[in-house]
Amino acid sequence: MKGSLIILAFFAVGILCGLYRWIPFDFTAHRATTYTLYVLLFSVGFSIGNDKELLRSFRSLDPRVMWLPAMTIAGTLAGCAVASLFIPDRPTTDVLAVGSGLAYYSLSSILITEYRGVELGTVALLANVLRELITLLLAPLLVRYFGKLAPISVGGASTIDITMPVISRYSGREYAVVCIYHGIVMDFSVPFLVTLFCLI
Template sequence: MYLAVSNLFPIFVAFVLGFNLKRVYSQLNISMVEIISNACLYALLVLMGITVGLIPDIMDKLSLVGMSAFCLATASSLSIAVVLKIFHVRTRTVSGENQSSDVADSATFDIMGYIKDPLLLAGLVIIGFLVGYKSLIPNINYDYIISSLLYLLIFIIAVKLSYSGLNLREIFLNRQNIIMTCLTVIASYLGAAMAACFLPLSLSHSLAVNSGFGWYTLSGILLTKMGDPLLGSVAFLCDLFREAIALLLIPTLSRIGNGNIAIGVAGATAMDVTLPIIEKHCGVSYVPVALLSGGIITVIVPFLIPFFYSL
């Protein structure tokens, strides 16, 4: 519980400060804010790649347990996407919402428009990884820099949200958003359970690994401390792959009108690491939903990992 609170508190503070900036400083150049936001986002992605590249024996870990981790990450992400898409379609059908916009989107399909942003995001992470792996940069603890950039980004996102005029109360208390978060958790476990049938991992261990929901800085450490460093490596890589998959899918999903699915695929990272990506590509209206979903999942992660591991 302490781990969840210690991660949520600074994010909460940064968000509250940013959201209330409008009260003390009403004149703000939003275009300049957008430039700063993009600069911070791209720097954060490069630094994320660097920290992964600096991990000792990262290539050995990838070759040893990489396939199991990749299979679990892919199965969970696809399961979430499928379940939330079904939920999204059924909800629209019940409400009688017109789906002609999707048809229009498909008629103007632009392949470069779909792959440009995912390639850019992945390219920045890969560049950072190579810089770290080839030791082209000092091997120091970059956590403070990454955390500072992340909190600054969340502050900026909150500023833009305050200028958007959205009703946060309606979003946070929306029954559909709560259901979406619950379906995200259930669908993720369904995907992991199916993948476990083809992996050299027990069902309980596969579910324990899946319980990180993209929070790789916690899952690997927690399982290692519980006495299973190999499973900890699987969990670390699985959540790393889940974050990478989210980074690649969010821009594409947003272009086809599936912002809620993008948030679900992001898992716990929807409230921090992938929040800037969600805001940039899905729009500021999705930020409260991402904070709600990512926040709930983040709180339950420290409890779910030990629970499934002990089964």
């Protein structure tokens, strides 16, 4: 929770700097952000590949739970396709790209800004931050009415860090491994899906 507040604080201070022109330097005109993004993607990949504990914990999983990330992605895309009917002035692929952020708001908003401009990037940031907050707030209700896998699906990529403690509290500690596995598959899928829907 604290981590996401710090991230939002940086974004908010950036907005203030932009609104009141505190920084006499046009970032958008430079390629620096693109290269910084590449460093970020490489680092995200590195941290996935580097953690050998994670590979080991995969093997102790119930094989049927392996399908959960696929369900999360299919459910998210289906839900977003329906949601796009209520946003007639945005193309369906844009809505699917935003949904493909899977609560990984930092990476998805940066990627979408790169591909489709800062306006859709902002939608992605808000939508995916909101998804994480909803997971934190609704986890107990989701478990009660829709089973122990529901908060993990709703949590998307955040199940590997911010929402994991809440989920393991309400779904049970044995689901922490599922959270990690799910979060890794999401981390890997977000750049892939966002790129796909931005370029179609």
